[in-house]
Amino acid sequence: MTTWRLALRGADVLAFDTHGPGHDRGSSAGESRIFRTAYKEGAGYVPLLQRAGALWRELEDRSGSTLLTMCGGLTIGAPDHPDILAVRRCAEEAGLDHEVLSTDQARKRFPQHEIDDGEVMVLDPGAGVLRPEPCVQAALRCAENSGARLLPHHPVTDVTETDTGWRITSNGTEFDADHVVFAPGPWARQLAPLRDLPVAARLITAYWFAARDVAAHSPQALPIAIRRHPEAGFSCFPALDGVAIKIVPHHLGWPDLDGPDDLPRSSPPDHARAASAAAARLLPGVVPHPIRIGTFAEGFTPDDHALLGPLPGHHRATVMTGFSGHGFKLAPAFGEIGADLALDGGTSHDIAPLDPNRLLP
Ligand SMILES: Cc1cc2nc3c(=O)[nH]c(=O)nc-3n(C[C@H](O)[C@H](O)[C@H](O)COP(=O)(O)OP(=O)(O)OC[C@H]3O[C@@H](n4cnc5c(N)ncnc54)[C@H](O)[C@@H]3O)c2cc1C
Helix, strand or coil, rough: CCHHHHHHCCCCHHHHHHCCCCCCCCCCCCEEEECCCCCCCCCCHHHHHHHHHHHHHHHHHHHHHCCCEECCCCEEEEECCCCHHHHHHHHHHHHCCCCEECCHHHHHHHHCCCCCCEEEEECCCCCECCCCCHHHHHHHHHHHHHCCCEEEECEEEEEEEEEEEEEEEECCEEEEECEEEECHHHHHHHHHHHHCCCCCCEEEEEEEEEECCCCHCCCCCCCEEEEEEEEEEEECCCCCCCEEEEEEEECCCCCCCCCCCCCCCCCCCHHHHHHHHHHHHCCCCCCCCCEEEEEEEEEECCCCEEEEEEECCCHHHHHHHHCCCCCCCHHHHHHHHHHHHHHHHHCCCCCCCHHHHHCCC
């Protein structure tokens, strides 16, 4: 996204990636990502989320792709669950449209979810589902159309600050740059200038369950959801492939990986059993045995907020990493900020809360 925004502004951009555009080895794959505006992570994010929403639409227009479907979003749980309270607080503070559905209303409108007595839903109409692989490909296609040079299958093996900028080594060739934007996702600590950043590579597993009635589980009928229940917690995505909904269990934790390249291909049977139990208990319209399992790496920080800003201790470098499981929806806004920082040395967006210095000694 930074490559796209830099190229649009006329910069001379080289974009390195170990893999190809839209690959499934890092954090930005797996068919679907949640977009939300009433943000339990805090009302401070709302201006960035609104800007990201506008930029997703701009990317759709420029690329001719469908990327974001505004199917709405539900937070489901007990009325006093911290996430229910947080999403309501954000909507109220930011003046966002939202609806609180009582137990009866929730059962009637969204029978795809099993609702216990007393549970409620908060409906955010400013939520939807993004398709991450086409999103990445669309941004890179637009970047290339604006003159960026893409270097897929180019792992950066060395990056060293010089008197005038940076020297980058990839596939045995050296490249010189005035400014580097580091956006390596969970690989952050493998690059020498980022070695001291507190970014842990963790495993997130996604499960797909076949819907018995696909129409009732399509984005036209089923919003994205964040489910909070004493027995399970997960994010839930409508069926985009005409077959299966996806859940990402939260209650089972996200274990540390030795490194992002150590992704297991599948999940251990006890993890899969627990995901199936969650589906059997809370999603009555699916066959509760996964037909597909996806494993992905993501970079987490100690406070679960990204590191975004000038790279501490260096000149002419920007870092954006550690998105902690919620960075995709904001990606084009982060890309715009990356371009601002690289070209102007500052940005009009409020990124002070994401300053990497907050987590450094
Ligand atoms: C399963 C899962 C579900 C998620 N759900 C949501 C959601 O619903 N909504 C949401 O907003 N967010 C969600 N997130 C988080 C979001 O997807 C991530 O925060 C976001 O995709 C991070 O993007 P990134 O560009 O930092 O990392 P990546 O997408 O991993 O990109 C980093 C890139 O850097 C490249 N790279 C790294 N090191 C080098 C090197 N040395 N040389 C060259 N290239 C290198 C990698 O190959 C990779 O392409 C989820 C994450 C996961 C894993």
